[in-house]
Amino acid sequence: MLQLLKLLLPALIPSWNFFDEIAASPRIEYAVLSSPDDVGDWREFRPRPSRVALFAMIGRVFWNARWNETLFVVSCAERLLAEPTAHSQSEIFHRIAREIPDNDAWLRFRISLVGERDGALVREMAFISEARRVP
Amino acid sequence: MTFDAALRLTEILLALAFIQQSLEHLRAPRGEQLLFLVRIALCLAVIAGIGAPWPLLGLALLSLFVLQRFQGPYNGGSDRMGLLALWCVTLAHVLPPGKARELAFGYLGAQLVLSYLIAGWVKLRNPQWRNGQALRQVFAFSTYPVSESLRGWAARPNILLAASWAVILFELFFPLALVSAPTLMAGLALAAAFHFANACLFGLNRFFWTWIAVYPAIIWLQDRLF
Numbered sequence: 525m526l527q528l529l530k531l532l533l534p535a536l537i538p539s540w541n542f543f544d545e546i547a548a549s550p551r552i553e554y555a556v557l558s559s560p561d562d563v564g565d566w567r568e569f570r571p572r573p574s575r576v577a578l579f580a581m582i583g584r585v586f587w588n589a590r591w592n593e594t595l596f597v598v599s600c601a602e603r604l605l606a607e608p609t610a611h612s613q614s615e616i617f618h619r620i621a622r623e624i625p626d627n628d629a630w631l632r633f634r635i636s637l638v639g640e641r642d643g644a645l646v647r648e649m650a651f652i653s654e655a656r657r658v659p
Numbered sequence: 660m661t662f663d664a665a666l667r668l669t670e671i672l673l674a675l676a677f678i679q680q681s682l683e684h685l686r687a688p689r690g691e692q693l694l695f696l697v698r699i700a701l702c703l704a705v706i707a708g709i710g711a712p713w714p715l716l717g718l719a720l721l722s723l724f725v726l727q728r729f730q731g732p733y734n735g736g737s738d739r740m741g742l743l744a745l746w747c748v749t750l751a752h753v754l755p756p757g758k759a760r761e762l763a764f765g766y767l768g769a770q771l772v773l774s775y776l777i778a779g780w781v782k783l784r785n786p787q788w789r790n791g792q793a794l795r796q797v798f799a800f801s802t803y804p805v806s807e808s809l810r811g812w813a814a815r816p817n818i819l820l821a822a823s824w825a826v827i828l829f830e831l832f833f834p835l836a837l838v839s840a841p842t843l844m845a846g847l848a849l850a851a852a853f854h855f856a857n858a859c860l861f862g863l864n865r866f867f868w869t870w871i872a873v874y875p876a877i878i879w880l881q882d883r884l885f
Contacts, residue, residue: 528723528726528727531726531727531730531731532722532726535738535739535740535742535743535746536746538736538739538740538743538770538773538774539777540770540776540777540778541777541778541781542781543778543782543793544781544782544785545785545787545793546787546796546797546801549800549801550802572804572805572807573805573807574806574807574808575806575807575808576806576808581805581859581860582859584858584862584864585855585858586864587683588683588858588862588864588865589682589683589684589686591805591862592680592733592734592862592864593687595734595735595802595862596729596733596734598802599734599735603731609730611730622688638800639800640796640800645799645800
């Protein structure tokens with residue numbers, strides 16, 4: 525009950541400090557493995573398209589399921605880096621796994637942080653998960 | 660706008676926004692689907708005006724299960740505003756008639772104003788927002804731009820500096836729109852355009868629908884106070 529109250533209170537007494545500072549941003553990559561010890565090739569989870577047509581942008585005001593889920597996965601990555609929990613890890617894992625057709629495989633994901641240092645973009649590895657079997 | 664009309668319009672717009680969000684969850688795994696199917700049913704009851712205030716109470720209760728399911732809001736600030744609106748509207752129905760109900764609904768209207776004012780204030784205090792660097796970073800490396808081509812905007816510092824100040828000044832001075840009904844309408848139209856742009860450029864469509872749902876609360880509050 526106390527935990528629920530902790531989740532609800534920031535909504536009832538909001539801070540509204542949107543975009544007060546632009547922190548380094550998580551990027552999620554995953555590797556499909558044939559066994560837990562396999563290395564595999566890293567692929568970006570849902571890379572953004574090079575272009576989105578204006579008509580499609582307007583359409584997404586009405587239907588944006590995939591993008592909103594991607595934002596949720598990113599917020600799970602931020603939570604995982606701030607305070608590791610099984611929930612965040614499991615959400616990221618399951619949402620990546622749903623996109624993998626091969627269900628006789630193992631999966632590992634990693635999170636890197638992209639930010640800026642001395643005016644140049646830098647990318648630093650922040651987390652690598654254990655390998656799990658794709659359910 | 661009367662209290663009853665504003666409250667009814669807010670709950671209908673909020674229910675529509677929740678239905679739009681909930682439909683997006685119907686391709687999710689079964690447990691998640693079920694939560695949002697129930698939410699759609701309760702929203703339809705709210706829109707139809709069936710059994711009030713029980714569907715709203717059901718939605719408020721269900722919101723706790725949704726929070727538990729995702730260990731927080733699914734989509735950050737927009738879901739938090741949705742929760743705030745839901746709980747305020749529910750309280751405005753179940754509290755004793757009179758001042759208490761007005762206070763609950765007025766709190767929602769006041770929070771809408773604060774959502775712009777505080778967001779503007781924290782940006783004004785940040786030198787990176789004042790010199791346009793923060794908005795440049797949003798385009799350069801944040802999660803939000805919906806396409807790689809939009810990242811190219813990071814190379815347009817003069818435009819982003821102007822856009823940063825436009826956002827800061829709009830958010831900071833939004834409360835002045837409360838001086839009269841016409842200025843408030845103009846302020847809300849500008850705010851809706853701002854949310855629409857954010858929905859297109861950054862994919863933040865939930866902000867657009869949720870904030871619009873709360874507009875009747877501020878329209879009523881302005882009429883009540885001025």
